[in-house]
Each structure stands twice: as structure tokens, then as C-alpha cells.
Amino acid sequence: MAQLTDKIAIITGAGSGFGEGIAQAYVRECARVVIADINPDSARQVAQALGANASAFTCDVSDSAQVQALVEKCVRTFGIPDIVVNNAGITHSNGSMLAVDEATFDRVFAVNVKSIYHMTQAVVPLMRKRGRGVILNIGSTAGIRPRPGLVWYSATKAAVNNISKSMALELAPDKIRVNAICPVMGETGLLAQFMGVPDTPENRAKFLATIPLGRFSQPRDVANVAVFLASDAAEFLTGMEMPVDGGRTV
Numbered sequence: 001m002a003q004l005t006d007k008i009a010i011i012t013g014a015g016s017g018f019g020e021g022i023a024q025a026y027v028r029e030c031a032r033v034v035i036a037d038i039n040p041d042s043a044r045q046v047a048q049a050l051g052a053n054a055s056a057f058t059c060d061v062s063d064s065a066q067v068q069a070l071v072e073k074c075v076r077t078f079g080i081p082d083i084v085v086n087n088a089g090i091t092h093s094n095g096s097m098l099a100v101d102e103a104t105f106d107r108v109f110a111v112n113v114k115s116i117y118h119m120t121q122a123v124v125p126l127m128r129k130r131g132r133g134v135i136l137n138i139g140s141t142a143g144i145r146p147r148p149g150l151v152w153y154s155a156t157k158a159a160v161n162n163i164s165k166s167m168a169l170e171l172a173p174d175k176i177r178v179n180a181i182c183p184v185m186g187e188t189g190l191l192a193q194f195m196g197v198p199d200t201p202e203n204r205a206k207f208l209a210t211i212p213l214g215r216f217s218q219p220r221d222v223a224n225v226a227v228f229l230a231s232d233a234a235e236f237l238t239g240m241e242m243p244v245d246g247g248r249t250v
Contacts, residue, residue, distance in 0.1 A: 013088030015042025021219025094196025
């Protein structure tokens with residue numbers, strides 16, 4: 001039996017990487033999904049590939065009006081969302097903390113952290129009226145066990161992890177569950193920036209040596225956890241900071 005039958009979900013940053021993997025898994029589990037991405041072509045391609053149970057929407061998650069419009073689009077198209085996955089994220093290049101200019105710093109915090117504020121303002125009132133909901137925030141192992149060279153990115157993910165736990169406590173009386181999923185470095189479009197060096201087998205090996213299970217995370221790894229945490233099987237799980245990391249944070 002499908003795990004997300006008749007569930008309605010919004011997934012941000014779903015035009016590629018982890019978000020695309022989560023969207024694919026959700027549709028396989030019989031959910032209806034709004035694919036939100038800042039890149040309209042990517043969002044459209046993913047939605048078209050997933051068929052009638054997916055709809056694309058172009059959204060810069062750092063903009064409150066666009067996030068509000070995204071939620072309204074979901075309500076018009078499928079209904080009030082049961083699940084929101086705050087996955088959209090960016091990073092600065094791995095390097096000295098002093099080399100990150102203020103505009104980049106502000107953008108990383110706006111996309112990775114303030115976006116959750118915007119989504120909370122837009123979607124929590126709807127979930128409260130229904131008396132249930134699931135919010136999954138994609139944090140990172142960088143917010144638990146940071147690496148040198150990613151100071152400001154790691155700070156955003158520490159914020160995401162802590163915000164998720166705080167939200168879980170405040171929203172528990174409303175039966176809205178909130179959890180953070182914390183992947184280790186993955187084979188996504190951000191990999192080269194995370195490493196801060198050319199993407200060569202030699203450079204990959206240096207980072208792989210820090211992951212006990214010996215590989216980077218894959219979209220399917222994150223998607224499998226995102227399906228479970230959004231399902232009724234996880235109805236007693238909230239406030240979790242769930243590493244998906246091959247043992248990196250042990």
C-alpha cells in the first residue's frame with residue numbers, strides 16, 4: 001500500500017537534486033505535489049515527467065509574496081497542503097570566512113533560513129485549521145558537525161536544525177509535526193562549491209574518507225527518509241534532527 005495516498009505536498013527546490021528525488025518518491029507513493037523551483041524550466045521538466053499528480057511553480061523562496069503565491073497555487077490546484085518540504089538551499093564556496101562578501105552572506109541566509117519563516121507564515125494557519133500537518137526542513141550535517149571553509153553555510157544549517165526543533169514544540173498542540181533531515185554532502189549541483197576544489201576523483205576521495213559508509217548521499221537516501229517522516233507511520237515523531245550521513249556525525 002502506498003504510504004502517502006491522497007496527501008498533498010509542496011516541495012521547494014524540487015527542480016533538481018534532493019528536491020527532485022523527494023518529489024519522485026512522493027508521487028510514487030501516491031501524493032500530489034507542487035514542484036517549486038527558482039528555475040522555471042527545471043520545475044516544468046520535473047512536473048511533466050511526473051504527470052498529472054505534479055504541478056510546477058516558479059518561486060524564489062526568499063521572497064514572502066512568492067512563497068504566499070506558491071501556497072495559494074497549491075490550494076487552487078490540489079488543496080491545502082498536508083506536507084511542506086523546505087528543501088531549497090544554496091551555499092557559498094568552500095574557503096576563508098573572510099572571503100564571503102556581504103551580499104553572498106545575506107543571500108545564503110535569506111534562501112536557507114528566512115525562507116522557512118516565509119513558508120511558516122503562509123502555511124501554518126492553514127494546517128492549524130485542519131488540525132494536522134507535516135513540515136520537513138532540509139538541514140545538513142554541516143549544522144551538527146561543521147567542516148572548515150563553510151562557516152556561514154554551516155551557520156544557516158545550524159539555524160535550520162534548531163528552528164525545526166523549536167517549531168516542533170510550539171506546533172505540537174496543533175498536531176503539526178516538524179522534523180529536520182540532515183544529509184551529508186551529496187552528489188548534487190552544489191558538490192563542487194561544498195568541496196571548494198575541482199571535482200576530481202582525488203579531491204572526492206578526501207571528502208569520502210570522512211564518511212564511514214564510504215559514499216556521498218544520494219537523492220534516494222533523503223527521499224526515503226522524507227517519505228517515512230511524512231507518512232502516518234511516523235505520527236509520533238517530531239522535533240528530530242535526522243542525520244542521513246553514512247555515519248559522518250557519529
